Amino acid sequence: MVYRGKEKPSVEIKLTDGQETAFVPSYSSLDQIQGNVSVTAHTDTKIDQVFITFEGVVKTYVEKMASSSPTSGRSEAFQCFLRLVQPMDDASWPDTGILKPDETYKFPFTFAVPEKLLPQNCDHDRDNDTVHQAHLQPPPTLGDPLTAAWGKSLMDDMSPDMAIVSYAIRARIINGKKSTGKVNIIAEDSKKVRVVPQITEHPPLIVQDGKDDDYRLRKEKPIKKGTFKKRLGTIVMESVQPRPLRLPPPRSEKPCPVTTSATINLRFDPAQPDARPPRLGSLVTKLKVATFFASKPMEEIPSRSSDFHYSSTKGIYVETLTLSTLCMASAQWDKHNSPDSPPRRDTALSMPSSSNPNIPKASSAYKHSLPHYTAHILVPIILPGKDDGASSSRKVFVPTFHSCLLSRIYVLDMSLSCHTPDTSITDPSLHLKLPIQISAEGSADASPNISEDEAQAIARREAGNFAWHPRSVAPPSPEYAEPAEFPSLAPPTPEDTEMATTRAQSPEPVEASTAPGIRQSSDNPTAYSDIPPPNYSVHTFARPSVSSSTG
Numbered sequence: 001m002v003y004r005g006k007e008k009p010s011v012e013i014k015l016t017d018g019q020e021t022a023f024v025p026s027y028s029s030l031d032q033i034q035g036n037v038s039v040t041a042h043t044d045t046k047i048d049q050v051f052i053t054f055e056g057v058v059k060t061y062v063e064k065m066a067s068s069s070p071t072s073g074r075s076e077a078f079q080c081f082l083r084l085v086q087p088m089d090d091a092s093w094p095d096t097g098i099l100k101p102d103e104t105y106k107f108p109f110t111f112a113v114p115e116k117l118l119p120q121n122c123d124h125d126r127d128n129d130t131v132h133q134a135h136l137q138p139p140p141t142l143g144d145p146l147t148a149a150w151g152k153s154l155m156d157d158m159s160p161d162m163a164i165v166s167y168a169i170r171a172r173i174i175n176g177k178k179s180t181g182k183v184n185i186i187a188e189d190s191k192k193v194r195v196v197p198q199i200t201e202h203p204p205l206i207v208q209d210g211k212d213d214d215y216r217l218r219k220e221k222p223i224k225k226g227t228f229k230k231r232l233g234t235i236v237m238e239s240v241q242p243r244p245l246r247l248p249p250p251r252s253e254k255p256c257p258v259t260t261s262a263t264i265n266l267r268f269d270p271a272q273p274d275a276r277p278p279r280l281g282s283l284v285t286k287l288k289v290a291t292f293f294a295s296k297p298m299e300e301i302p303s304r305s306s307d308f309h310y311s312s313t314k315g316i317y318v319e320t321l322t323l324s325t326l327c328m329a330s331a332q333w334d335k336h337n338s339p340d341s342p343p344r345r346d347t348a349l350s351m352p353s354s355s356n357p358n359i360p361k362a363s364s365a366y367k368h369s370l371p372h373y374t375a376h377i378l379v380p381i382i383l384p385g386k387d388d389g390a391s392s393s394r395k396v397f398v399p400t401f402h403s404c405l406l407s408r409i410y411v412l413d414m415s416l417s418c419h420t421p422d423t424s425i426t427d428p429s430l431h432l433k434l435p436i437q438i439s440a441e442g443s444a445d446a447s448p449n450i451s452e453d454e455a456q457a458i459a460r461r462e463a464g465n466f467a468w469h470p471r472s473v474a475p476p477s478p479e480y481a482e483p484a485e486f487p488s489l490a491p492p493t494p495e496d497t498e499m500a501t502t503r504a505q506s507p508e509p510v511e512a513s514t515a516p517g518i519r520q521s522s523d524n525p526t527a528y529s530d531i532p533p534p535n536y537s538v539h540t541f542a543r544p545s546v547s548s549s550t551g
Contacts, residue, residue: 009041009099011171011189019251024147025191026250029138029198030446033111037171037189041099045186048097049088049174054111056082056138056195059164060293060405062315075295075313077405081121082138082167084111109169112448113195114138122404124297131301134402138197139165140440142291142398142406147194155396160317163293163406167195196250198442199399204241205303205435214305214411216433217241220363223268223278223420231365233270235278237416237430238360239263244437245383245410247399251443258383258397262412262434265358266375268333269366277373280328281417285379288433289397291317292407302407320413321395323381328416333373381412381436399440412436 017034019025027033037052057080064073086109099105115138122135141147142157143164172188207215218238222231242262248255268277292302294314302308308316336359359374366372383397401408412434 007043007045009039009045009173009187011173011187012038013169013171013189013191014038015191024194026194026196027113028196028249028251028440028442028446029113029115030448031113031443033109033113033169033193035109035169037107037109038104039099039107039173039187040104041101043101045099045175046097047094047099047173047175047186050093050107051170051172051174052086052107052109053170054082054084054086054109054167055080055170056165056167058139058403058405059166060295061162062293062295062311062313063162064312077295079121079405081117081403082114084114086111107171111169113197115198122297124404125299127300131299131402134301135404137199137401137403138195139401139403139406140196140199140398141165141167141194142408144192147192156394157396157398158289158319159291160293160315162315162317163291165403165406166192168192194250196247196398196440199401199440201244201439202400202437207435214303214433215435216431218360219430219432221430222365223418225420231271232275232420233268233272233277234363234365235418235430236267236269236360236363237432238265238267239414239432239434241435242381242412244400244439245381245397247397247438247440249441249443257385260381260436262379262381262414263358264377264379264414264416264432265360266331266333266377267360267363268373269363270370270372271365271367273370276421277333277375278418278420280331280375281419283326283328283377283379283417284415285323285326285381286413286415287321287323287383287436288411288413289319289321290409290411292409293317294405297404298402298407301402302409321384323384324379326379328377331375331377333375335371335373337371379414397438400437410436410438 015035059078061074061076092107117136126132143159144166168190170190172185174183175186176184178184207217220236223233243260245258245260296313305316308314414432416430
C-alpha cells in the first residue's frame with residue numbers, strides 16, 4: 001500500500017539527553033545520544049518494522065576538467081562508515097502490528113559515539129598499518145553548514161563543497177516490500193548531529209630538508225647592503241613542530257582559548273669581524289588549512305600537496321588565516337665566542353638534533369674563526385574565537401584527521417622581516433612552514449557503557465593477571481630460613497656393578513624387573529638404556545656425600 005497526503009504517518013525524532021534546546025546537538029567519543037521516535041498515524045496503518053539507526057557518511061566528488069572540450073565530468077564517492085541499529089523493545093510495539101489513528105507511539109533509542117570503527121570499514125590497499133589505524137578513527141563532522149556551529153552561531157569550517165562528513169539519527173517505518181524487492185518505507189525522518197571525536201596527539205612529522213615544499217623547518221639568507229655589495233653575513237631561522245592545539249569538548253559552555261606556542265631560534269654568522277647582526281622587523285604568523293579529498297580510497301596519509309594537483313581522482317582545498325603580526329624590533333642578540341657544535345645530519349626530524357637545542361646549526365658560510373650571534377623568539381599561537389570581532393572569528397576548527405576519502409591538516413606559516421644594518425633595505429624572505437596538529441578533548445563524564453556480565457568478565461580477566469599483583473619483599477618465614485638438608489647418596493653396591501657387567505657381556509636381554517638399577521618408564525623409547533654399550537668398560541666411582549652447607 002502506498003500512503004499519500006494525510007494518510008502518511010508522521011514521524012518525529014526528539015532528543016532527551018539534555019540537548020533538546022541545543023542549536024546544534026554536539027557529541028564526542030563515548031557520549032550517549034538518547035531520545036524518542038514519535039509515530040502518529042491518521043488511519044489504521046499496518047507496519048512491519050520501525051528501523052532506527054545512527055549513521056555516519058562521507059561524500060566526495062572531484063571535477064574532471066577536459067582539455068579538448070568545454071565540458072567537464074565528475075567522479076564521486078560515497079562511504080557509509082558507521083551504522084548502529086537500535087533494537088526494538090516489545091513493550092513499545094503495538095500488539096496487532098497496526099497503528100491506531102490519532103494515537104502516538106514512542107520508540108526510545110540510545111546510541112554511543114564509538115571510539116573506533118570496525119576494521120572492515122577500511123579494506124582497501126594501504127601503504128602500512130599506520131594508515132589503517134588512522135582510517136579507523138571516526139572523522140569529525142565537516143562540510144555541512146547546518147552542523148558547523150559554535151554555541152548558537154553557524155560557523156564556517158573551511159571545507160569545500162566537494163567534501164562532506166555528516167552524522168544523523170534516522171527513523172524509518174517499514175511495511176512490506178516493493179515489487180523490486182526493496183523494503184517499502186511509508187514514512188521517515190532524520191535529525192543531524194555534530195560529532196567531534198576525541199583525537200589525541202600523534203608523533204611529530206619527519207621533514208626532509210630541501211625535499212618537501214609543504215614544510216620548511218630551517219631557512220638561510222645572506223645579508224647584503226645592496227645587490228652588488230659584499231656579504232655581511234648569513235642569518236639562519238629555525239624552529240620545530242610545536243605542541244598541538246587542543247580543542248575543548250564540543251559541549252563546553254564557556255571554552256577557554258585554544259593556545260600553544262612556537263619557539264624560533266635565530267643565528268647570525270658574520271662574514272667579517274666587524275659585521276653586526278641585522279635588526280629584526282615584524283613576524284607574521286598565518287595558519288594554512290588544507291583539506292585533501294579523493295574519489296577513491298587513499299593508500300597513504302597526504303603529505304605533499306603537489307600530488308593532488310591536476311588529478312582526476314584527487315583534489316585539495318586550502319584556506320589561509322592570519323593569526324598575528326608581532327614587532328620583533330626589541331629582540332636581543334647574544335654573542336658567542338665558543339667553537340660551534342659539529343654539523344648534524346641532512347635529515348631533520350621535527351626536533352633539534354644538536355647538543356644545544358636553542359642554537360641552530362651553523363650556516364654553510366660560517367667561519368670558525370669568527371664569533372656568531374643567536375636570538376630566540378617565543379611566538380604565541382591562538383586560534384580565533386567567536387568573540388574576537390574579526391572576520392576569522394566566524395571560523396570553526398576541526399581536529400586533524402585522516403580517513404579513507406578525506407584528510408584535514410594544518411600548517412603554520414611564519415614570515416620574519418629583518419633590516420640590514422646602516423641601510424633601509426627590508427628583506428621579508430625568511431619564511432618557515434611548520435606542521436602543527438589540532439587535537440580534541442573528549443567529554444569529562446564520558447565512559448564506556450558495558451553490561452554487568454561484561455564488567456564481571458573484565459574483573460575476572462584482571463584478577464587472573466598475576467603480573468600486576470603486588471609481591472611481598474619481606475624476609476622469609478623461619479621454616480624457609482634454615483639451611484636445607486639433603487640425604488646422602490650411597491655409592492653403588494657390588495651387586496649393582498656385577499649386574500651391569502653381566503648385562504654388558506651377555507647377548508641375551510635381561511628383564512627389567514630382575515635388573516637392579518635400571519629404570520623402566522613408558523615415556524622413554526626402548527632404544528635408550530641406563531646400561532652402557534658393550535664396547536665401553538664400566539668404571540665405578542664413589543659418589544661423595546652432599547653437605548648441608550648453603551655457601
